[in-house]
Amino acid sequence: MRHTARRNRLRRGGLVGLAVLGLVAATGCAADISTPTLTWYINPDNGGQATIAEECTAEADGAYRISTSLLPNDAPSQREQLIRRLASRDSSIDIMSLDPVYVAEMANADYLTPVPEEYIDEFTDGVIPSSVESSTRQDELVATPFWANTQLLWYRKSVAEAAGLDMSQPVTWDDIIDAAAAQDKRVGVHGIRAESLTVWVNAMIESAGGSIVENPDADGAAEVELGIDSEAGRRAAEIIEKIAATGVGGPQLSNLDENAAMLEFQSDSGGFMVNWPFIYPATKAAVEDGSLEQAVFDDIGWTLYPRVDEDEEARPPLGGINLGVGAFSDHPDLAYRAVECIRTPERQSAYFLTDGNAPSNLAAFDDPAVQEAFPAAEVIAESLAASAARPLTPYYNEVTGGIQKSWHAPGSVDPESTPARSQAFILEVLKGERLL
Amino acid sequence: MKAKVSNRQLGETRLGWMLSAPAVIILLAVTGYPILQAVYFSFFNYRMTDPDNRFVNWGQNYIVILTDPLWWQTVGVTLLLTVVTVAVELVLGFALALVMLNALRAVRPWVRTAILIPYGIITVVAAFSWKYAFDLGTGFVGTWLAMPEFDWFGDFWSSFLVICAAEIWKTTPFISLLLLSGLAQIPGDMLEAATVDGATWWQRMAKVIIPNMKAAIMVAVLFRTLDAFRVFDSVFVMTAGAQSTATVSFLTYNQSISQLQLGMGSALSVLLFLSVALICFIFIRIFKVDLAQARGE
Numbered sequence: 175m176r177h178t179a180r181r182n183r184l185r186r187g188g189l190v191g192l193a194v195l196g197l198v199a200a201t202g203c204a205a206d207i208s209t210p211t212l213t214w215y216i217n218p219d220n221g222g223q224a225t226i227a228e229e230c231t232a233e234a235d236g237a238y239r240i241s242t243s244l245l246p247n248d249a250p251s252q253r254e255q256l257i258r259r260l261a262s263r264d265s266s267i268d269i270m271s272l273d274p275v276y277v278a279e280m281a282n283a284d285y286l287t288p289v290p291e292e293y294i295d296e297f298t299d300g301v302i303p304s305s306v307e308s309s310t311r312q313d314e315l316v317a318t319p320f321w322a323n324t325q326l327l328w329y330r331k332s333v334a335e336a337a338g339l340d341m342s343q344p345v346t347w348d349d350i351i352d353a354a355a356a357q358d359k360r361v362g363v364h365g366i367r368a369e370s371l372t373v374w375v376n377a378m379i380e381s382a383g384g385s386i387v388e389n390p391d392a393d394g395a396a397e398v399e400l401g402i403d404s405e406a407g408r409r410a411a412e413i414i415e416k417i418a419a420t421g422v423g424g425p426q427l428s429n430l431d432e433n434a435a436m437l438e439f440q441s442d443s444g445g446f447m448v449n450w451p452f453i454y455p456a457t458k459a460a461v462e463d464g465s466l467e468q469a470v471f472d473d474i475g476w477t478l479y480p481r482v483d484e485d486e487e488a489r490p491p492l493g494g495i496n497l498g499v500g501a502f503s504d505h506p507d508l509a510y511r512a513v514e515c516i517r518t519p520e521r522q523s524a525y526f527l528t529d530g531n532a533p534s535n536l537a538a539f540d541d542p543a544v545q546e547a548f549p550a551a552e553v554i555a556e557s558l559a560a561s562a563a564r565p566l567t568p569y570y571n572e573v574t575g576g577i578q579k580s581w582h583a584p585g586s587v588d589p590e591s592t593p594a595r596s597q598a599f600i601l602e603v604l605k606g607e608r609l610l
Numbered sequence: 611m612k613a614k615v616s617n618r619q620l621g622e623t624r625l626g627w628m629l630s631a632p633a634v635i636i637l638l639a640v641t642g643y644p645i646l647q648a649v650y651f652s653f654f655n656y657r658m659t660d661p662d663n664r665f666v667n668w669g670q671n672y673i674v675i676l677t678d679p680l681w682w683q684t685v686g687v688t689l690l691l692t693v694v695t696v697a698v699e700l701v702l703g704f705a706l707a708l709v710m711l712n713a714l715r716a717v718r719p720w721v722r723t724a725i726l727i728p729y730g731i732i733t734v735v736a737a738f739s740w741k742y743a744f745d746l747g748t749g750f751v752g753t754w755l756a757m758p759e760f761d762w763f764g765d766f767w768s769s770f771l772v773i774c775a776a777e778i779w780k781t782t783p784f785i786s787l788l789l790l791s792g793l794a795q796i797p798g799d800m801l802e803a804a805t806v807d808g809a810t811w812w813q814r815m816a817k818v819i820i821p822n823m824k825a826a827i828m829v830a831v832l833f834r835t836l837d838a839f840r841v842f843d844s845v846f847v848m849t850a851g852a853q854s855t856a857t858v859s860f861l862t863y864n865q866s867i868s869q870l871q872l873g874m875g876s877a878l879s880v881l882l883f884l885s886v887a888l889i890c891f892i893f894i895r896i897f898k899v900d901l902a903q904a905r906g907e
Contacts (some may be wrong), residue, residue, distance in 0.1 A: 254867060261658055283659035367852035394663055425759045426746040428852070434747045568660065571869055582852060583764070606655050607678045608669070609861065609878075610869060 200256035222529035230515035241604040249273040260285040267500035274308035281311035282568035287499040289315040305534040308563040319534035323493035324557040333445040354422040355446040362435035362447025365427040373572040381561035382406035382482040387565035395604040397423040407593030418585040437583035489562035576600030658870035679794035692838040703785030727781035737847035740776040756833035792826020
């Protein structure tokens with residue numbers, strides 16, 4: 175008896191449940207059928223891109239819906255995942271947040287839908303030149319600059335003052351190495367065998383007036399010409415050699431990445447450091463949670479990336495994200511409408527405020543809220559304007575892999591042999607004659 | 611003279627084939643097909659993101675690999691890592707197997723569980739734990755050993771030591787488990803007879819236990835050698851191949867997944883496959899490992 179009653183209850187409950195599900199499905203389906211969903215593959219951030227996706231979905235008023243899909247943490251893994259999907263012509267990839275260094279490779283493989291004519295002016299006017307350059311392949315705009323990143327020279331005011339350095343004027347690598355060495359302090363650089371080593375080497379070669387790849391538009395790996403074995407390459411090697419030889423790189427030099435360099439900079443041995451702007455919010459947060467003293471935070475200053483030679487302007491590194499539209503997307507037109515919505519200067523400054531990622535559009539820096547939240551904003555804008563992208567070649571992965579192999583460990587770098595050896599090695603790898 | 615096969619035996623044989631056929635077919639499809647495709651790709655100069663420039667270069671990839679010092683260096687590192695870890699694991703694993711066998715009945719389940727915990731941890735997670743323990747920034751080992759300024763991942767030998775330690779910690783339980791099954795198979799009366807005859811502990815070990823465990827030992831060594839030769843996770847997590855610690859698997863990964871050089875990567879996978887096959891051949895033919903005997907058949 176009891177069993178029958180229970181069974182009936184269960185059955186009734188089940189029917190109600192089914193009816194509810196049916197209603198939900200019916201309404202949901204109605205919306206889904208008329209509204210195409212665009213998938214935006216985003217790199218991990220503080221949630222800013224997901225917010226933008228929601229805002230643009232609301233703004234589209236039923237024309238499209240953006241759903242985000244999270245990519246792995248580091249740029250090389252993001253590239254691996256995207257390329258594997260694109261190689262199998264994945265139509266679910268509508269919009270991608272791309273590290274600028276992979277744009278050329280993806281465009282060369284025809285994985286990107288180039289920017290339609292009607293958007294070109296809008297997407298490039300008032301945008302940092304190196305960011306536009308990194309979205310361009312063989313004179314065609316193949317991606318859209320979204321946010322840009324650059325490295326600054328962070329310094330401890332007390333150390334600079336004791337060394338008598340005027341940080342309001344441009345300083346050179348030699349200046350800061352000597353200042354740190356004299357006071358037994360450190361110069362934070364990125365000596366780990368990873369992408370950050372290439373970022374560093376590239377910035378120094380560019381600052382010395384050279385380029386790692388001289389013909390980024392070359393077709394075919396064997397056609398690539400390199401400029402590592404040059405005076406600029408030797409100058410870069412001299413700086414690395416000096417950092418290792420004077421000991422200012424610290425005992426962890428060959429494994430120092432951005433985060434480790436920051437921790438070292440915040441310690442008592444901190445002197446100078448080249449690093450991305452996340453240093454400011456990260457240090458502020460450390461003070462707020464009590465793991466760092468306020469005095470350390472107050473002692474930190476920032477300025478433009480150090481020069482290689484006194485009379486030649488520095489070319490700081492460029493990072494950031496460009497937006498690509500997948501070549502196999504079912505809705506490339508809608509995807510570009512969505513990109514137009516995502517990359518507005520207003521959204522870029524809002525994104526800077528929530529996630530700390532600097533805009534690629536210079537107008538976004540004028541936002542008073544940005545200037546209040548990021549005291550370094552002005553220097554960041556100046557640094558971005560002077561920045562140089564890493565080689566924009568489809569064969570970037572071989573180039574960076576070769577640099578990481580031949581310029582590591584920093585202690586083994588020799589200005590006489592490293593640039594020549596590095597260049598010969600990368601050329602052999604590009605021709606398929608050497609393993610990497 | 612060959613014994614006449616009865617109808618029933620024939621039927622059973624046929625049934626056996628039919629029962630195992632689906633598994634054999636699926637296995638061939640999921641292993642045979644990729645292997646053949648890798649062999650095919652290995653004769654191409656083929657970069658996944660540059661399909662227009664793909665061409666057949668016949669054996670060029672193999673010539674490049676076999677004449678490249680990097681290949682021989684990775685083979686050397688892999689062999690060294692294999693020999694060191696397997697040797698240490700064998701000794702430690704044997705000791706742990708003895709502990710597991712002889713522990714008091716009350717604590718035996720606890721001892722076995724405790725010993726097996728490292729084996730239950732995912733290799734990547736274990737590798738990260740070891741990396742963070744030794745890392746100069748986050749690590750505590752340097753402070754324990756009164757070397758707070760020593761960068762463990764700063765040169766080959768110290769990096770190699772940490773990688774070996776992580777591998778040994780992680781897989782010794784596996785070896786000890788295999789050895790425990792061998793130990794448990796030794797008849798108790800044989801050991802009793804040896805004791806009655808006045809054999810010392812060492813004599814029992816050398817004359818009774820180890821000879822009777824030969825099959826179990828060889829199987830454990832074979833499995834671990836094959837595993838160790840393919841080591842990837844620890845190297846990937848701890849050094850990413852820096853300080854010349856790249857192994858053959860890491861090199862293969864680098865070529866195929868990072869560089870997307872499908873031709874060169876496939877050639878490396880084929881060579882890795884042949885190396886593993888060679889190890890199996892050496893063990894089974896030269897050391898006469900009897901896999902069936904180890905299972906107690």
